[in-house]
Amino acid sequence: MLRGFTTINYYVDDVAKAAAWYAEFLGIEPYFIRPTSQDPAYIEFRVGDSQDELALISSRYRPEGYLVGQPAGAVMYWHVDDVPATVARLVDLGATQLEPPTQRGDEGWVTATVADPFGNVLGLMYSPHYLELLDRTRAQA
Template sequence: MLRGLTTITSYVDDVAAAAAWYSELLGVEPYFAQPSFEDPAYVEFRIGDRQDELGLISSAYRPPAHSDAHPAGAVTYWHVDNVAAAVARFVDHGATELEPPTNRGDEGWVTASVVDPFGGIIGLMHSPHYLDVLGRQR
């Protein structure tokens, strides 16, 4: 069911400062920013041989279950063909839904997250980028 890593995201208080730090560290600029590169709430880098994605998202968008009392670290997203079905499968096996399936624009991106019975957060994503990379490798 899990087909591969798509994006690792971290919540940060200052996206622009974090993006600048990662740009210097990694030697690459983010390729994507939302709503803009000048005032980002989210930035994304493509790094490594497979162009894996590292995302930095404003703490303002942290899911309600993530609070100072319940800290959140990086969320690793795994590509799945059907996010809603994957969430249902995890829930059927004892996980709890943290973030429901959410469309991210109109290009086919869908994300969700669940908490496993041990407190680990698992990100689930339908990622056109993952499928594109996979197709080029074949």
């Protein structure tokens, strides 16, 4: 049984360059670096309300058969409060828009996807469900 999201790994050829790009976008520094900050092969950021882990891992550890040379992978959607503004910021930082902000139904859902400069797909979503769960969790605390 799946119990919850733990870490998402994005494979990159230059971990230090990708870490600088994500630090700029996220507005935070990574909290975990291995083996060293001078020659990183793996870096993690803690992101968002649940402190989810976004990891950058050297592409030399990419599983055999992994698609290389174009945006690929499962789409992990991150909740954001303003999808169009987030897409615009990512594009300004060098990402490529794959799917424009798209309204899904009439209940407030909006999704978009971009590829980071390293070929990884980032899903962005405004999710009323996410906000309801967050409110419920905070009320119980």
